[in-house]
Amino acid sequence: MSTTPALHAGRRFSAGDRVRVLDLAKSGHVRTPWYIREKVGIVTEWTGKVLNPEDLAYGRCGGPAVNGYRVVFDQRHIWPDYQGPEHDKLHIEVYEHWLEKA
Amino acid sequence: MPHDHPHGHDHDHGHGHPEGFDPHAPAPDFGDERSRWFEVASDVMRDMLIEQNVIAAREVRKQIELMESKTIQLGGKLVARAWVDPAFREILLKDGKAAAASLGIPVTEASLTVVEDTPAVRNVIVCTLCSCYPRSLLGQPPAWYRNKAYRSRVVREPRKVLAEFGTVVPDDVEVHVHDSNADLRFIVLPMRPSGTEHMGEAELAAMVTRDSLIGVAPPRPA
DSSP states (O other): OOOOOOHHHTTOOOOOOOEEEEEOOOSSSSSSGGGGGTTEEEEEEEEEEEOHHHTTTOOOOSSEEEEEEEEEEHHHHOHHHHOOOHOOOOEEEEEEEEEOOO | OOOOOOOOOOOSSSSSOOOOOOOOOOOOOOTTTTTHHHHHHHHHHHHHHHHHHSHHHHHHHHHHHHHHHTTTTHHHHHHHHHHHHHHHHHHHHHHHHHHHHHOOOOOOOOOOEEEEEOOEEEEEOSSSSSSOOOHHHHOOHHHHHHHHHHHHHHHSHHHHHHHHHOOOOOOSSSEEEEOOOOOOOEEOOOOOOOTTTTOOHHHHHHOHHHHHHHHOOOOOOO
């Protein structure tokens, strides 16, 4: 990914940040599955700025665009009864407004 | 099941639906076959668009034909090139779409992220929310990929699901599951099997299977 300062402007998170996924009481066409809500993970990369599918699905095409991030979680953190070694991981993409610093 | 439909009730309704049409009205009850409702809705939508001359029936047919003409051969080409050309492998891991374009393979999805298997890490792809898949590169996903059992189980118990595909991952190897829930689309770059050192690029490409690109089973020499 390109990392010019101009593109960095306005991004709230960077790779390495610990983040918590918010449980926004938002229904409709959301892309944040329930199983990662309120879980804490690490940002691995910024994935770009895109029009928010939560708006697009309802015909609101004027933006604003939102930042996306790839976030990695320990499987044992997501599923307390996870059957597998502690180094197993889950990667998922989360839009900025669903994240807070942890 | 009055509320068993995919839309919520608490969002802004001021977004310009034609009068008298409420897309958020509870879906008609077609019994347990909830997906049947979407099938009907999509047929009605297509018929209306054709009737209003927005699209033509032949365009729909052409698009289906295009989607179904894609095979995993293009994915195999990318993988084989990455196996024989370290510089290409680096570009592929950095920007899959650009790497594909350099071989004349158009990817129409917003992006293509390539995750690499190593002796220490095995990757597997899923879309838990629906069936997102790099269709412009690989064609249609297999039926099991769209199946709720795969989608819910592979994030929850990936090792068990992989074992059911015949892939037993030792405990000292990490399993990384990638949920393709938003804008990224993925393929796995599998490890080049041992015993293939004598093979040329075309032979290597032919060994790459759809399941190895999703990550549920590594490629094997015939």
